[in-house]
Amino acid sequence: MDRVLNERPGVRSVTIQKVHQAIDELGYVRDTAAANLARQKTYRFVFVLPDWKGQFLASLEQGIAEIIHNAPQNRTEVRTIRVPNHDHTQLAVTLSELDPAEVDGLAIMAKETPVVRDSIADLRKRGIPVVSLVSDQPNSDRDHFVGIDNVAAGRTAGTLLGRFTGGKQGKVVVVITNKQSRDMIERRHGFDQVVGAEFPHLEPLPSVEGQEDPVHTEQVTLRALQQNPDAIGVYSVGASVQGIARAIAAADLPQRPVLIDHELTQNSSTLLRDGVIDAVITQNTGHLARSALRVLRAKCDKTPVIESQENIRIEIVIRENLPFMK
Amino acid sequence: MDRVLNERPGVRSVTIQKVHQAIDELGYVRDTAAANLARQKTYRFVFVLPDWKGQFLASLEQGIAEIIHNAPQNRTEVRTIRVPNHDHTQLAVTLSELDPAEVDGLAIMAKETPVVRDSIADLRKRGIPVVSLVSDQPNSDRDHFVGIDNVAAGRTAGTLLGRFTGGKQGKVVVVITNKQSRDMIERRHGFDQVVGAEFPHLEPLPSVEGQEDPVHTEQVTLRALQQNPDAIGVYSVGASVQGIARAIAAADLPQRPVLIDHELTQNSSTLLRDGVIDAVITQNTGHLARSALRVLRAKCDKTPVIESQENIRIEIVIRENLPFMK
DNA sequence: CTGAAAGCGCTTACAG
DNA sequence: CTGAAAGCGCTTACAG
Numbered sequence: 001m002d003r004v005l006n007e008r009p010g011v012r013s014v015t016i017q018k019v020h021q022a023i024d025e026l027g028y029v030r031d032t033a034a035a036n037l038a039r040q041k042t043y044r045f046v047f048v049l050p051d052w053k054g055q056f057l058a059s060l061e062q063g064i065a066e067i068i069h070n071a072p073q074n075r076t077e078v079r080t081i082r083v084p085n086h087d088h089t090q091l092a093v094t095l096s097e098l099d100p101a102e103v104d105g106l107a108i109m110a111k112e113t114p115v116v117r118d119s120i121a122d123l124r125k126r127g128i129p130v131v132s133l134v135s136d137q138p139n140s141d142r143d144h145f146v147g148i149d150n151v152a153a154g155r156t157a158g159t160l161l162g163r164f165t166g167g168k169q170g171k172v173v174v175v176i177t178n179k180q181s182r183d184m185i186e187r188r189h190g191f192d193q194v195v196g197a198e199f200p201h202l203e204p205l206p207s208v209e210g211q212e213d214p215v216h217t218e219q220v221t222l223r224a225l226q227q228n229p230d231a232i233g234v235y236s237v238g239a240s241v242q243g244i245a246r247a248i249a250a251a252d253l254p255q256r257p258v259l260i261d262h263e264l265t266q267n268s269s270t271l272l273r274d275g276v277i278d279a280v281i282t283q284n285t286g287h288l289a290r291s292a293l294r295v296l297r298a299k300c301d302k303t304p305v306i307e308s309q310e311n312i313r314i315e316i317v318i319r320e321n322l323p324f325m326k
Numbered sequence: 327m328d329r330v331l332n333e334r335p336g337v338r339s340v341t342i343q344k345v346h347q348a349i350d351e352l353g354y355v356r357d358t359a360a361a362n363l364a365r366q367k368t369y370r371f372v373f374v375l376p377d378w379k380g381q382f383l384a385s386l387e388q389g390i391a392e393i394i395h396n397a398p399q400n401r402t403e404v405r406t407i408r409v410p411n412h413d414h415t416q417l418a419v420t421l422s423e424l425d426p427a428e429v430d431g432l433a434i435m436a437k438e439t440p441v442v443r444d445s446i447a448d449l450r451k452r453g454i455p456v457v458s459l460v461s462d463q464p465n466s467d468r469d470h471f472v473g474i475d476n477v478a479a480g481r482t483a484g485t486l487l488g489r490f491t492g493g494k495q496g497k498v499v500v501v502i503t504n505k506q507s508r509d510m511i512e513r514r515h516g517f518d519q520v521v522g523a524e525f526p527h528l529e530p531l532p533s534v535e536g537q538e539d540p541v542h543t544e545q546v547t548l549r550a551l552q553q554n555p556d557a558i559g560v561y562s563v564g565a566s567v568q569g570i571a572r573a574i575a576a577a578d579l580p581q582r583p584v585l586i587d588h589e590l591t592q593n594s595s596t597l598l599r600d601g602v603i604d605a606v607i608t609q610n611t612g613h614l615a616r617s618a619l620r621v622l623r624a625k626c627d628k629t630p631v632i633e634s635q636e637n638i639r640i641e642i643v644i645r646e647n648l649p650f651m652k
Numbered sequence: 653c654t655g656a657a658a659g660c661g662c663t664t665a666c667a668g
Numbered sequence: 669c670t671g672a673a674a675g676c677g678c679t680t681a682c683a684g
Contacts, residue, residue, distance in 0.1 A: 032662095
């Protein structure tokens with residue numbers, strides 16, 4: 001029966017028929033917990049993440065660790081590797097060093113570059129399933145993308161900014177981490193879409209790049225605000241919101257701009273509570289981690305992925321529905 | 327060892343010491359899946375819900391059924407009883423008929439009345455754990471409340487309505503299911519709090535009651551809108567949003583009011599997509615069901631509840647972050 | 653009070 | 669190609 005359920009070769013089709021019929025008649029539901037218990041094999045996954053120090057990544061990494069720790073019955077081991085974001089060669093080296101004999105799957109969050117694309121193709125050729133995480137690699141042949149629809153997330157941010165500025169006319173400063181990350185590009189795109197179509201009185205300015213650095217983010221934001229003191233909104237696409245908040249305070253504007261940010265962290269929570277940020281668009285890092293692990297396991301077992309279950313929600317947080325954070 | 331882990335009586339404290347020390351040294355984590363496998367006992371829970379036909383309750387009931395079906399290894403059986411909402415006696419009878427020999431736990435969603443309070447006390451006395459669901463029974467001695475902070479949910483609705491009306495002055499029609507449900511009372515209270523403090527230009531009107539009936543909801547809403555044709559907002563605290571939408575269309579107002587609703591369903595999704603509803607405040611019915619089951623199991627096993635895990639989020643949905651619904 | 657056996661629903665070698 | 673045994677980490681009676 002095991003051979004049928006797991007679709008292993010070498011079973012006569014008559015037998016397959018019989019077993020499937022019996023399954024239907026009895027309403028059999030396979031006990032995955034017992035299956036995991038018996039199956040002694042452990043999954044060894046690698047997560048490759050950028051090496052910036054932001055709280056979002058820390059929370060994602062912690063999420064992974066907690067899931068592994070709390071569900072030992074799933075017998076999965078994870079190694080997380082942080083790779084410098086700008087160093088394309090090191091990323092390529094790291095990926096090429098992954099030994100198929102020692103790794104059962106890879107989850108990767110990185111900018112979309114030819115190097116990454118080729119590395120993914122190479123890994124897949126060596127039989128290792130790959131999922132892109134948070135920021136997609138749609139032109140590689142990754143098995144799956146684990147993350148939100150970032151165009152929709154950008155549209156959500158645009159709508160909130162448009163409605164919160166209440167029909168007033170004005171410029172919007174847009175601060176982005178970098179212009180190569182797919183998630184950043186898609187959010188900016190969705191934002192422009194919705195603002196162009198529904199809030200024509202708003203004028204989004206060209207993105208300024210914060211480069212994963214709070215101090216640099218503060219500087220470029222401050223410069224943008226000084227050049228546009230009449231700005232009525234700031235859209236933080238994924239940059240250090242701490243730096244942006246400091247720039248807003250330093251710019252000493254005639255009126256406080258509406259500030260929309262991405263990713264709920266300790267910092268953005270505090271700024272939300274203090275009324276500096278008006279809304280945060282976020283994704284649950286625990287869900288991201290769980291989804292990545294589930295998909296990777298499914299790919300290893302050549303089991304189908306339940307799409308509806310892996311659909312990560314775009315969450316909106318304002319001061320009033322701020323969850324209690326540990 | 328089992329006797330120590332499960333804190334059963336009749337173990338010498340020396341032994342307990344030794345076992346605990348060994349646990350710490352080895353970093354032992356108990357495999358609950360294996361434990362469930364071995365433990366043949368099945369949990370038999372009863373869910374008592376109001377009998378209205380709304381999609382929210384249907385989705386909650388379906389959520390429970392799916393969880394049970396997909397995780398047979400948890401060996402839990404659930405019987406759902408729908409009780410007419412206005413019939414206090416029938417509710418009391420239903421609860422008193424629950425046999426402690428056949429029921430291991432109860433989850434109840436009902437108005438807060440003396441009858442319910444006494445029934446809960448009675449059940450607890452007979453050793454059955456009880457959780458209140460969606461709408462709390464804080465004055466009973468229920469073991470736990472599974473649901474959102476409804477005051478905060480009302481504050482969230484108020485803030486969104488205030489910001490979406492963009493500083494304009496005007497009245498707000500408030501439509502409520504009934505005035506005895508704790509969840510309704512708390513939402514209305516949170517709404518008034520935040521509007522009074524932060525949006526003084528808004529004037530919320532006294533609640534009109536929809537009584538779980540779409541047609542009646544439409545009638546009372548229409549009457550309220552006709553009496554206040556200058557209303558700039560409608561707050562649907564938990565009533566049939568279909569009825570409200572029809573009333574808004576029928577009232578033929580000079581300007582479309584901002585409409586904030588609770589609970590994402592097929593109906594409210596459609597109205598959100600069509601631009602009739604501006605935002606929906608919601609709680610995930612799957613999470614509610616899972617949390618209720620987890621808490622009930624914990625109470626049966628006299629195991630601690632992990633509060634952070636049982637914290638149900640207040641979610642905000644606008645057209646742009648509407649999840650795909652099956 | 654404690655030890656050792658049997659069994660939960662599965663999978664994995666190993667025989668046939 | 670298929671059957672039957674052993675074992676995954678636990679709990680539950682049952683002996684001692």
